[in-house]
Amino acid sequence: AQTVTQSQPEMSVQEAETVTLSCTYDTSENNYYLFWYKQPPSRQMILVIRQEAYKQQNATENRFSVNFQKAAKSFSLKISDSQLGDTAMYFCAFMKHGNGGSQGNLIFGKGTKLSVKP
Amino acid sequence: EPEVTQTPSHQVTQMGQEVILRCVPISNHLYFYWYRQILGQKVEFLVSFYNNEISEKSEIFDDQFSVERPDGSNFTLKIRSTKLEDSAMYFCASRGGTTHGTQYFGPGTRLLVL
Structure with a gap:
């Protein structure tokens, strides 16, 4: 069975600074x-x-980027130039690839509660 | 932009009563899911639905739960006889065949069982 571990229950960061949220997972799947989901x-x-998982290049979306280390089963999220609106719970999630149904x-x-402080 | 919708946003019910939570997935999506989140806890998978049948279900999804897609647009979760521990946020999600695994969530229904 797959498991996902977020070891930081809470984190805080000053506005405009960078923060990294960690996530590790365990699976025997290859694909x-x-x-990362945000829950305000x-x-x-x-x-x-x-x-x-088959892509070696780390995904980026504007101020959000990941550090995906497949061998280490690590998937951290970096938020650059943190904004007050980034304050939320952040959940890391895994989904195996399959066919059809x-x-x-x-x-x-379990999530990391991020607080961005002005 | 298309989105998943859920009704009602909040529901309060008495223990033992039946509740039906409704979801309208994104129109061209093929895979549908229900998740729940007890306050302060992580999001847990309940059931997935594809091609008009359940494709996977968790241990939580016991005989008191059922899902249905009655009219090709709505996707419902029924809890037959609610228990206090069913109090949670219930999320519907949907995924298309070409969205590379991404599930889009509705805003949730907050269920409180008294």
């Missing part, structure tokens, strides 16, 4: 996807960034 106080789940569900970590 899978990794995601409204509790909506918002996709931040996605990484396909067995495309797989998301397995989430």
Whole structure:
């Protein structure tokens, strides 16, 4: 069974600075996807960034980037130029790649609560 | 931009009552999911649905739960006899066949069982 571990329950960062949230996972699968979702106080789940395991290049989305280390099973999220609106829970998630109906569900970590301070 | 919608946003019910949570996935999506999040805890998978049948379900998804896609647009989760521990946020998600695994979540239904 796959597991996702987020070892930082809470983090804080000053506005405009950079912060890195860590995530490790355990799987015997070779093809899978990794995601970071953001959950603001409204509790909506918002996709931040996605990484396909077969791609060596780290995904980037504007101020958000990942450091994907497949051998180490590590998938950290870096937020550059932090903004007050980045304050939220951040969940790391794993999904195995499959075919047809067995495309797989998301397995989430416990989350990291990020506070961006002015 | 297309989005997943869920109704109601909040529901309060008495223990033992039946509830139906409704979702309208993104229109051209093929895979549908229900997740729940007990307050302060992580998001947990309940069930996935593809080609008009359940494709996977978790241990949480026992006989009191059922899902249905009654009319080709709505996707519902029914809890037959609610328990106090069913109080949670319930998220619907959907995914298309070409979105490389990305699941798009609805805003959630906050269920409170008294």
